[in-house]
Amino acid sequence: MGIVKNKASEKKNKAPEELVIKLLSEKDVDIFWTLRLKALKDEPHSFGADYDESTALDPKEVAGRLVCNDDNFVLGAFCPDLIGYIGFVRQKTKKMRHQGTLWGLYLLPEYRGRSIARQLMVASIMYAQELPDLEYLKLTVTIPNKPATKLYKSLGFEKYGVEPAALKVDGKYVDEALMQLKLHQD
Template sequence: MIAVQTRELTKSDAAEYRALRLRALKEYPTIFSSSFEVEREWSVERFADRLPEKPESSDAFMLGCFVGGDLVGSLGFFRFEGPKIQHIGRIVAVHVAAEHQGNGYGRAIVEGALKRARGISGLSTIQLTATTTNGNAISLYESFGFEICGVTPRAMLVEGEYVDEHLMVLKLD
């Protein structure tokens, strides 16, 4: 049986994270607000700067799913700043490599993020967005209790086509 591990990424994971992220941006241009053309110019060091030294002590983190030691999926999380919105966290940039989809790795990453987020003092709400055409992701998030609370029409313009997004919310209390 192949070993599966979900853990927080650190700066030492930057090269592998960069490769996975670039692949995701290229294969799924309508899922992410950034683009392959922009991020392929970024160095490994720039990706490392996005990863914390000690993720376990931060309200922002990046989780990775490793299968047989290889990074096959990732998820970002951050907490909003400011006294009126610091009760809200946001899940971003969820991705599992195509050949590993359907094996529960996306579920494992979201589950890990929610467990970690529930440990953040004062956090009561988690938001995320999903393109309205990404039924698998929407179903996954709904299985954790996320609810669609709105649609952003024309959230992105990708190759001349508009892409709409659902805003989804999970109340932790």
């Protein structure tokens, strides 16, 4: 996948900045993991992963998530530093390899509302469409996260179910919507 370059929209009193979306690799582990831990700490209701458990992970395991192949990739948005990311993992079993899951979409709050999350999503969909025999992209989104749900629907994702009490954060349950996108129309 080539590098995607765009101009991010202007925000109040801020000049446009150059946005680059590219595949992350093992060499990006430090900047990726710093941003991932920030996301988990600042927005625990948005992710299935737990901040405290994640801080205990081995750096080699984290770097392994950044290996790009037909089963795994992580895209990063740079402006010029890493400001957001989205991951993909493919199902491993023979009967389920036609499905992949997008995970962990995150964008620093000061960059939201500028179509950068949309660009990350579009880039991940485009990349996934090129993977052999991949037919469906799936994702989950917490029901209270209306902006993310709106974004996913606008890109063609359809809700096919709800997992009640999918997360339990600070003693409170959070439901998740299950969504999927068919990559190739017949």
